[in-house]
Amino acid sequence: MSSTQRLELRQGQTLTMTPQLLQSIKLLQLSHLELAAFVDAELERNPLLQHADEMAQDGPPDGKARAAQAERVIRRIFPQAGARHPQGLVSSKTGQASGSVPSEAGGDLxxxxxxxxxxxxxxxxxxxxxxxxxxxxxxxxxxxxxxxxxxxxxxxxxxxxxxxxxxxxxxxxxxxxxxxxxxxxxxxxxxxxxxxxxxxxxxxxxxxxxxxxxxxxxxxxxxxxxxxxxxxxxxxxxxxxxxxxxxxxxxxxxxxTVAPVDALVPDVFVRPQPDGSFHLELNATTMPRLLVDRTYQAQVSGHAMSKADQLFVSDCVRSATWLARSLDQRATTILKVATEIVGQQGDFFRHGAGHLRPMTLRAVAEAIGMHESTISRVTANKAVGTPAGTFPMKYFFSSALSGADGAEAQSSEAVRHRIKALIAAETRAAVLSDDAIAQRLKATGVDIARRTVAKYRESLRIPASAHRRRLNRRMTGPVP
Structure with a gap:
């Protein structure tokens, strides 16, 4: 019995995920607090990294610049100072400081x-x-x-x-x-x-x-x-x-000091203009900009160094250059995505939540030429600041509900807002059932089933109509 061996040469393309590419992807989905912690760790590790505003300071810094510079020095020498808080956090449910509530036996004085x-x-x-x-x-x-x-x-x-x-x-x-x-x-x-x-x-x-x-x-x-x-x-x-x-x-x-509950901090500000357009601006406090300290690099390189020291400096330069570029790219991408969101949801920014349109990650991705997964990462843990308040970026994405009698499709989030408004406006004598809410929405062009109304109402943590009627009777007595 004889066997033959065959040697084939094939050509193909594969995508290799380098550590730098993986890190860039990770940076996109970090919140501003997570990003600040990551940047602080890199500033501590890499002596060639500096904040851009610190390096651009001409002449004696003013009081605000001195305070910011001192804070950066503190973070690099005492990395635990930013996260440490002796009295604990204020509970978002109780409003009490977890580190300052005494026990029944008197607690620690x-x-x-x-x-x-x-x-x-x-x-x-x-x-x-x-x-x-x-x-x-x-x-x-x-x-x-x-x-x-x-x-x-x-x-x-x-x-x-x-x-x-x-x-x-x-x-x-x-x-x-x-x-x-x-x-x-x-x-x-x-x-x-x-x-x-x-x-x-x-x-x-x-x-x-x-x-x-x-x-x-x-x-x-x-x-x-x-x-x-x-x-x-x-x-x-x-x-x-x-x-x-x-x-x-x-x-x-x-x-x-008792630390307050972390509020939702905007990554992008949206400001309406007199001509009806919108001006978008990145929040500089949540978008750190880093540069390579070439002056310090020259000082270090000017001294005789061992091979290991030369490799360390070279690695620091490469790492600092990559991180500075990645942060700039992250900021540009966030602004690009936010601009498209505002473009598609202009009626929301002009008239409120009742005018939200159905919008998907794919629709935004196709409009700006990016992958859907990139849009998902960019919008994770980010927020948009508007004159009406601050909203998570994910808030603007919602599925579509069919319009009744050929009417335009409605955003599920906008429908939730309308259900909430209808219940808020009901009277003691006319508490709306889920079926009644569905009929009113259909009259305004929203094709919605009673069970969908019930699902949205429960997501808003609003009790059923029978419970609302009992609650009204307890509070104000029987309906005349």
Whole structure:
């Protein structure tokens, strides 16, 4: 028996999903909070990445720019600071702070006090015990009321002196007194001063630590080689100092703040124009822009580096360039999709929810030449801000209900809105059944079955007509 072997050469095309492509796809569907966390992690990992607004700053930054820059440094040195919140989140159901509700047995006293006493009250109580000098007390209160939510002094000493009618020396004395209060680091003017106060109280403020505090920019960039040289420490000793530094609290005032429920934040703003058109604008606070810090790259590359260091810098440049480009592409794609949504749902933006049109992901994808899956990712976890409120992007997509007697098809979301309006307008003597609502909608051109009305009513969490009648009788007595 003989066997033959056959060798064939075939040519074909396949799509390879590179890690960069997968990451770009992931970026599209992230919410603004998830994106901020991702960008913060990349800023911490990659010393060549910088915020575009930070690099474009010409001359001395103003107060707002300084605050934004300080916040970025805090996030890169203390990555847990943005997510940490000692008092917990406010429950969206109960409106109570999960970290400040005492138990029936009394609960933890400190937790209860922290949840009910504001930062201002906490500091003023210490001020009354710390001094009997009327001038120092009055000036100290002015200082306390000038603190931001995070516990930093928001106003300049000269501004406080002018506002309270005291000398700058008196303000400085009052400031020094308030800075000695609990929580440690309170009333600092800079992040460096905040950390200095805490280290001094611990008895850990030595020369290497002072050097680290003076060069927090290098700490944020993780330029360990420069830090070892400046502090005259070996790698192990520097790591211990940095670990101690990161154990401090960069925002001492937040221990007395209850975080609110996260509101729906628009990714795109839609503003009507006098001529009936709409102006769309990206929300800059939810669309971070990053650039490659070429100046720092040149400084690093100018020094003799090992092969491993050269590979690290090269990888940082490649990663930073890709991420900056991906974020710009993400913003452009979101704006393009939002523009098409507004174009197809113009009547909604002019007249309200009752004028929503049926719209599918496929219809938008075909209109702008993108894949349906891309539209799905873009609209996930995104919101549109309008003069009538903020709406999730997914809100504008709904199935179609046939029109009665040849009328135009209706959006299911618009029909839900009309059902809600009909029930809201009903009287005690004329509570509408699901069948009556279906008949009224058919009279206006909506071909809808009674069971569909019931399904939509239940999705709106509106009780049935029999239950509404009983509720009316309990509240107001029998119908006359």
């Amino acid at each position: 400190e937790a209860t006090q922290a949840g009910t006493v504001s930062l201002t009250d906490h500091l003023e109580a210490q001020l009354d015990l710390a001094t009997a000098d009327p001038l120092l007390r009055d000036t100290g209160r002015y200082v306390i009321h000038s603190l931001s939510e995070t516990g930093y002094l928001a106003d300049d000493v000269a501004e406080i002196a002018s506002g309270c009618g005291a000398s700058e020396d008196a303000v400085l004395r009052a400031l020094a007194l308030v800075q000695s209060f609990d929580p440690p680091g309170i009333a600092a003017r800079t992040l460096s001063e905040c950390l200095t106060i805490q280290l001094r109280e611990r008895g850990r403020l030595d020369r290497p630590m002072e050097t680290l505090l003076a060069r927090l920019d290098l700490v944020a960039r993780r330029d360990y080689a420069a830090l070892r040289r400046l502090c005259d420490l070996d790698e192990e000793a520097l790591a211990a100092k940095l670990s101690e530094l990161r154990s401090l609290e960069p925002k001492p005032g937040l221990a007395f």
